[in-house]
Amino acid sequence: SGTLDLAVIGGDGIGPEVVAEALKVLSATGVDASTTDYDLGATRWHATGETLPDSVVEEIRGHDAILLGAIGDPSVPSGVLERGVLLPLRFALDHYVNLRPAKLYPGVTSPLADHVTSKGLDFVVVREGTEGPYVGNGGALRVGTPHEIATETSVNTRFGVERVVRDAFARAQARPRQHLTLVHKHNVLTHAGHLWRRTVEEVGAEFPDVETAYQHVDAATIFLATDPARFDVIVTDNLFGDIITDIAAAVAGGIGLAASGNINPTGAAPSMFEPVHGSAPDIAGQGTADPTAAILSASLLLAHVGRADEAARVEAAVATDLAERGDRVRSTSEIGDAVAARI
Numbered sequence: 001s002g003t004l005d006l007a008v009i010g011g012d013g014i015g016p017e018v019v020a021e022a023l024k025v026l027s028a029t030g031v032d033a034s035t036t037d038y039d040l041g042a043t044r045w046h047a048t049g050e051t052l053p054d055s056v057v058e059e060i061r062g063h064d065a066i067l068l069g070a071i072g073d074p075s076v077p078s079g080v081l082e083r084g085v086l087l088p089l090r091f092a093l094d095h096y097v098n099l100r101p102a103k104l105y106p107g108v109t110s111p112l113a114d115h116v117t118s119k120g121l122d123f124v125v126v127r128e129g130t131e132g133p134y135v136g137n138g139g140a141l142r143v144g145t146p147h148e149i150a151t152e153t154s155v156n157t158r159f160g161v162e163r164v165v166r167d168a169f170a171r172a173q174a175r176p177r178q179h180l181t182l183v184h185k186h187n188v189l190t191h192a193g194h195l196w197r198r199t200v201e202e203v204g205a206e207f208p209d210v211e212t213a214y215q216h217v218d219a220a221t222i223f224l225a226t227d228p229a230r231f232d233v234i235v236t237d238n239l240f241g242d243i244i245t246d247i248a249a250a251v252a253g254g255i256g257l258a259a260s261g262n263i264n265p266t267g268a269a270p271s272m273f274e275p276v277h278g279s280a281p282d283i284a285g286q287g288t289a290d291p292t293a294a295i296l297s298a299s300l301l302l303a304h305v306g307r308a309d310e311a312a313r314v315e316a317a318v319a320t321d322l323a324e325r326g327d328r329v330r331s332t333s334e335i336g337d338a339v340a341a342r343i
């Protein structure tokens with residue numbers, strides 16, 4: 001296998017710091033990788049007013065995969081970078097599977113230790129990544145008046161729902177428990193709910209080994225917080241998935257450990273791997289951010305590009321580091337060094 005050609009987007013806040021550690025660990029695996037940095041985020045916006053020029057999307061498209069730190073900064077109006085950089089990348093590269101594993105590693109204390117430690121916690125959320133309320137289909141009328149109206153229409157297409165549901169079934173089929181839970185809110189969102197339920201039922205016929213369940217999103221938050229061991233694979237829409245993966249990260253030991261992949265399973269465009277956490281401007285530049293989520297995202301990246309062996313070695317090195325870290329306070333680069341040394 002040849003050189004892995006990576007696009008690297010450090011982004012804002014702690015993004016570049018944690019990405020540097022992920023690259024350190026990646027290089028410790030011996031994978032032959034070349035990296036190209038793309039300067040996107042607040043700095044570029046302040047300097048040029050640009051968010052994500054089309055020419056940059058086209059350059060990024062040519063790489064094998066993308067490693068991203070974080071996008072978002074308080075010096076930029078809310079939504080400008082999210083809607084201008086992160087979401088357009090996910091949409092343009094058709095990252096319809098937003099894969100967010102939640103796993104409680106030995107030695108990591110969950111805030112719900114009493115609930116989860118005995119049973120463990122190891123599930124994965126397949127969050128739809130290109131539709132739902134994220135499409136920007138909305139508008140405002142009579143802004144600033146007492147009769148202001150704001151709408152954000154959730155768009156769910158049969159094509160979009162079916163492809164993510166099929167991917168989730170395939171992932172469930174490949175896991176020991178072979179269980180898939182659809183999370184939605186069909187008692188209120190009847191149109192989209194009906195489409196999602198019917199699609200799960202129909203695609204499920206292709207996966208007779210996979211047992212399915214359904215939960216309304218509000219009830220799902222209770223079980224995620226009290227009995228997460230019941231979940232194996234969860235499939236859900238873009239916004240519900242955004243919300244429940246923060247809960248999932250919290251119960252699995254904190255947002256500093258949560259990794260994700262924005263995946264285009266067709267391979268028609270590169271997939272993008274990023275920690276679930278944001279740019280954490282309050283601690284940026286201090287060298288105190290935990291790079292573990294970024295390192296685990298690099299492990300997901302390696303698995304995606306067919307380097308299963310190296311991916312497993314990175315995950316194992318993180319697991320050992322977590323098991324032995326205790327309450328020690330280490331800097332960003334100390335954690336990166338320690339994990340790299342265990343590869």
Ligand code: IPM
Pocket residue numbers: 071072082083086087242276
């Ligand atoms: C995430 C983030 C993004 C999202 C924001 C920054 C647009 O919260 O990756 O979960 O909502 O998807």
Ligand code: MN
Pocket residue numbers: 242243246
């Ligand atoms: Mn989020």
